Amino acid sequence: MAIPEVNNGSDLDKLWLALSSLTSIQTLDDILEAFGLKDMPAAQRYGIMFGCMTFTFTITAVVSLLFLGGTFKRIQEQSETGTATIPDAITARVDRPLLLERLLEARERLMKNDASPPTQEGFTNLTKTILNVGPSVEVVKKNSSKKQEVRRHIPPGYEANYLTAYRKCQDKPGGKTLSGLPEARYEAYARSYAGCGVNTSFTYRRSYARMYETLACNTHATEKKMSDHFTNRPEDIVGRMVRLEALEVDRHMQAIYDITSGEAHLENKSFNPMEVWGFLDCGPFANPKELQNSWVFQRKHNEASFAIVESITDRPIGVIILTNDDPKNLTVSLELPIVKPTSDGTAEQIEACFLVMDKLFALGYRRIQLALDAHDASGKKMPARIGFTQEGMIPKHMIVKESNRDSNIYGMLNSDWDAGARSFLFKKLHGAAAQKSDDSNNKSEDELDEQQRQLKEKRDKEEAEKKVQEKANK
Structure with a gap:
């Protein structure tokens, strides 16, 4: 298909003549000739054609996703209101759809037939072990x-x-x-x-x-x-910024309620209590008595809870809880610390986790697990801050506030802790100089302890040989 030449006439006439020639396209060769590809080698010619087709399909798919995904709609809403319309984590949690009625009824029926393990206030065996x-x-x-x-x-x-x-x-x-x-x-x-x-x-x-x-x-x-x-x-387990005290009703309950209720207290301004309790299976609480009767203070035999007390003010800033203690397999679960909003993500919260983890691994535990709500955008920052590795995701893991919860699973192994995770956190909390001094001191003390152990073995061996010789002489 040849495109007639126009020597005279305006540019518009030339464009019209070129476009009018497209109506005469009947074969693939006509298309190639229209784009100047007919005389090119076959491999290059078809490569360019397939590239154009891929580009066309990609643009079509992107535009379709923008329309179907509601992006253009949100852009229009934001241009009208001047604010973002993407819901924050708390709104997403509150607006999460409830489970079907038949599932909630089945849950209630099955729980009646299942004898729940007894709970207690005060010190469990795990609490006493860690203190x-x-x-x-x-x-x-x-x-x-x-x-x-x-x-x-x-x-x-x-x-x-x-x-x-x-x-x-x-x-x-x-x-x-x-x-x-x-x-x-x-x-x-x-x-x-x-x-x-x-x-x-x-x-x-x-x-x-x-x-x-x-x-x-x-x-x-x-x-x-x-x-x-x-x-x-x-x-008490004492750190640089905080110390851990075994959680007690008389000593800590009122303070924990005050900092998590959402009401203004001391230097803390009022806030939405769902910032603290939105992703947990209890709370917010109407009064301290409700808090006392919740799982925060009512512990199972394989759990432990500690108040996080700020060293400077001597006031609690939150609670850290251990669950699912399994001494047989040397594993335990660490729950995300419950802290007032102004302490979320701070060095105090990180040190509380460090103090617990350091003691657990020193006692011989091999693995600490941390499970978080997959929709908790703020909470999911914590595992990276304390060196945990994501191991997977469990769909439909729990039912929280009558809604489904998918859980992200994170873990810390004793081998990773010794290989550098502990030094990383120690440096973050105490500084590079303190971390270097700590490593150097432990290395020299290990060498000294090994020397003393060998000397003791040598002395014990000599004394045993001496006793044998004395007995033989008699």
Whole structure:
């Protein structure tokens, strides 16, 4: 198909003549000639044709998705209202459709036939396992003249660990001596080292004790504050910004209610309580009594809960909970910490997780699991902050507030913790210099402990051989 040439005439006439020639297209060769492709090699010719077809299909698909997906509609709405129309995470959770009535009825019927495990307030066995140990100082003072009575109130192994740590800190203190308190560092290091208990790793005890010593002996004021706190509550796990206290109704319930109810309290402004409770299976609560009767304070035998207390203000900022403790397989689940909105994603929340995880791995656990609502956009940032790895997603995992919940599953392994996850978090919380010092101290102490172990084995062997020789001589 030849396109006639026009030597005279306007550009419009030439364009009209060129377009009119398209009406005479009858074969594939006519199309190729119209686009100037007829004389090209076959491979190039068909390659260009298929490229054009792919481009056309792609544009068609994109435009269709924009229309069907409602993007153009949202753009129009935003141009009219001046605000974004994509719902936030809380709105998405509140507006989530409820389950079918028949499913809710089946759930209620089956739950009646299923005997729920008993719950309790106060300390579960898991709580006691994680907490630090220490003597009842008041009892010790009261019976200071009765050594046997005093020893009854000292946990097994505490005294021996205290003396060992005291001597180690004398040989290598963590900093300068406080004026007027020459033994403050030794005592701080020793009581925190011994407080870790006899079942934790040596690496954990040294690291925790050195951190505690540094914090306690920063100034005379901090030394007095932490010494007094140990006298009253030796079992608390102390960090730089927060400490963990076993959750108690009398001590923590009112404060936890005040910071999560949504009402203005102290320096905290009012907020939507669904920011805290929207993705949880309980709350918001109308009064503290409802909070007390919820699973926040009612613990199963394989669970533990701790109040996150800010070190500066000595006020709770939230709760951290452990569930599904499985000692047989050395696994446990960590729930996303429940904190007031202004503490969400802060270093305080991260340190609370670090303190729990560090103690769990020091006790011998192999895996910690974290399950989050797949729609919780804010909560899903937390696993990355504390080094967890996403392992998968479970559809229809739970029923929360009569709606379906798909759960993202994250995990932390003891091997990953030792390989660098712990150092990463320690550096984030305490700084690069402290992390480098911690690693160096643990390395040198490990070498020293190994030398002492070998010397002890050698002495024990020599004593055994000596006894055998003496027995033979008789």
